[in-house]
Amino acid sequence: MKKCKGLPLAIVTIGGFLAKQPKTPIEWKKLNSHISAEFEMNQGLGNIKNVLKKSYDGLPYHLKPCFLYLSIFPEDHIIKRDRLVRRWIAEGYSTEVPGKSLTEIADSHFMELIDRSMILPNKRTYFSRKKIDSCQVHDLMREISISKAAEENLIFRLEEGCSSNRNGRVRHLSISANWKGDQGDFENTVDVSRIRSLTVFGKWRPFFISDKMTFLRVLDLQDTKDLCNHHLEHIEKFLHLRYLSLKGCRGIYRLPDSVGNMRHLQTLDLRFTRITMLPNTIIKLKQLQYLCIGGLRNDHAYFLGRFPSKCAALCIPRATWMELDMEASHGRCAKFWNLARPFYAISSISVPRGAGNMKALHTLGTVDIGRSGNSLKEIEKITGLRKLEVVGINKKNCHGFFSTLKVLSRLESLTVFPHCGDDLCGLLDDVPSPPNNLRSLTLRGNLVKLPAWITTIQNLVKLCLEYTKLLDSDGIMQMLGNLPHLAILGLWIYTFDVEGLRLHFLPEAFPSLVALYLSSKQGCTNGDEIASRKNVKSVEFSKGAVPKLEMLEFSDYSDEIINVGLFSGLTSLPNLKKFQLIGSSEGNEALVEDLRAQLSQNPNRPVLMMKW
Structure with missing residues (x-):
């Protein structure tokens, strides 16, 4: 059933095949473990594979390489949409047309594969502006992609039990976490002289990179273990590299100066590394579009x-x-x-002098604008920016920051927070004109009151607040409830500093809200008694409020037992699909039963999910 994943044709065909087999665990486990071989040997199962192959054969020419490319990733791997789209662009699978960018074209390829049921949408995350921000490949479709990619010498998967690839020069090499060979095995198994992408899952070995990889376009080392600085010393040899991801490689805390020689680089993902400073040569990367760092905190x-x-x-x-x-x-x-x-503090970078010449950049963060007075002047020159994350806003640079926002007319996503120990109180009140296209806004840091200009952003779709310690909870909820297109609202930890906080969602408020995140922990941390008094006391939904709400997530970070009547009005939410409760189960059994009772009376029958 796991392999079928709801695909009706697969269920009927495999079910019919199993009905004719001996009802013993051994036979069924054999099929489960060796389903690829069974597809080839059994005519009954061969029919389903033939049908699914026709789905592949019917794909337009531009989608076939996009689909086969998915076999790079391990079985059941959740593939992030942005990661896949940027890799497709680096491989040349997206061709720009008048009026549309390469990213928009690649995004359309992703959605077309979803619409054709070639890949499965992963809907576990509601808190993204994109309705589908990740995908998985059905096991049966994955078998087809692996088979077709092997036939065309497109992808070679180096994994336990694989045979050598000497029949042709493979274009994409994927190294699985379960491969335990040595350098001799590596060199005898695969010819790397023509590979265009290298993806490593699991542990890094120095011999994975070779001087022979002169055509390399994509180097994806995300979450690779044991990768260190010296392993990247000669990375400048990959002159054609367009995509470099070191995301999650915590052994990396600097880049070599020679990175500036990779003039074709489009994506540089350094999130969750220990890098806090970029080499000055980075400004030579005139084609760089995506530059991101940050994510580590409290290390x-x-x-x-x-x-x-x-x-x-x-x-x-x-x-x-x-x-x-x-x-x-x-x-x-x-x-x-x-x-x-x-x-x-969250790791960030200073903007090198001359970065304003990197005109292709559309995503930049996390940038520390408090370290250098020139940072904002450089950012201001990158007029094509669509996503920006900054840290270090203070009294000295806030007006310069406002001027920068005025110039960045294409900005769609903005995240702002101060240095640790500082706050935002009064610093954001006088923004003269926020970008008209702004759709996502995240504010972290003590504000006391919410800036009034937020209500003027009519296109705002996503708003997240954290550590803001806002005082007027009723007024703020009324203010935000009038935003016509707000679909995602995150009221994270310490959003409010109100004793006995009661959140009331009024009729006709939040007309477009789809996902709501709430945290029990509010107030301040000056002693357990004060923190306890300032936790959320009630969340009430009036009839007619949040009519489109599908996902409600509540995180309990407090040590006290939550009162049974914390939530009310759940029965009146017509589109609610999921209530997710995160925290401690000890002492909260009564709350769980109360939630189940309310959700059972909701005609839409929402699901209650718990993560303790």
Whole structure:
């Protein structure tokens, strides 16, 4: 059933085949483990494969390589849409047409494969402006993509039990996590002289990169383990490289200066690495479109590892560092705080002088505009930016930041937060004219009150607030409820600083809201008693409120037992499909039963999901 994944033809065909087999676990496990071989040997199962092959044969020419490309990824792998689209662009699978960008074309390819049921949409995430932000490949369709890709010498998957590929020069090499061979096995198994993409899953081996890979366009090392700086020392040899992802490689904390020689690079994904500074040569990458860094926060362990020699200089014993809250230690030891602060804050980069010449950039973040006075001047020159994430806004640079926003007329997504220990209070009140095309806004940091200009962004689709500690909860909910196109609302941890917080969704409020995220933890952290008093006390939905709401997620970060009547009005939400409860189950059994009772009375029969 897992392999069928709801595909009716597969269920009927495999079910009919199993009905004629001995009813023993051995026979059924045999089919499950060796379904590819059974497809070839059994005429009954061969029929389904022939039908599915016709689905592939019927694809337009431009979609066939896009579909076969999916066999690079492991079985049941959740493939992020942005990752796939940017890789397709780097491979040349997207051809620009008048009035549409390469990204828009590649996005249309993705949706067309979804519409043709060649790939399965993954709908686990509602908190994205894109209705479908990831996909999976049906096991049966994946078997076809692997078979066809092998026939055309398009993709070679280096995995346990694979045979050598000496019949042709493969174009795409995918190294599975279960492959345990050595360098000799690697060189005897695959010819890398013509490969255009290398994707590694699992552990890194230095011999995976070779000087013979002169045609390499895509180097995807996302989440690869044991990758270190020196493994990238000669990366400049890949002059044709267009896509480089080091996302999740925590052993990487710098890039070599030679990265500036890769003049064709379009995507550089450095999120969840330890890189905080880019080489000045980065400004030579005139075709770079996507440059992202950030994601690491509160990295105590790395701080310990990088500065062991500083222990004697600190008044706090080394053994207690891991037990301390770094922000709380600010008042106790300024020396400790000054050393630790870069590793506590979300990692970011300074904009190199001359970055304004990188006119192709449309995604940039996380950028620290507080480190250098020239950062905003450089960003202002990149007028094609569509997505920007900045940290370090303060009293000195806030007006310069407003001027920059005025110039970035194409901006669609903006994330703003201050340096750790600072706040945004009063800094964002005087934005003269937010970008007209802004569709996504995330604010992190103490605001006290919500800037009035947010209500003027009529095209706003997504809004996320975190650590904002807003005081007027009723007024803010009424203000946000009038935004006509707001579809995604995240009221994250410490959004409000209101004792006995009660959120009331009024009739006709939030007419377009589809996904709502709430956190129990509100108020401040100055003692357990105060924090307890300022947790959410009730969430009420009046009849007629949030008529399009499909997903409601509630995270409980408090230590107290949640009251049974926390939510009311769930029965009146006509389109609710899913209620997700995240937190501790201990003592909250009564709440769960209350939620189940309410959801059972909702005509739409929403699903209650729990993650404890």
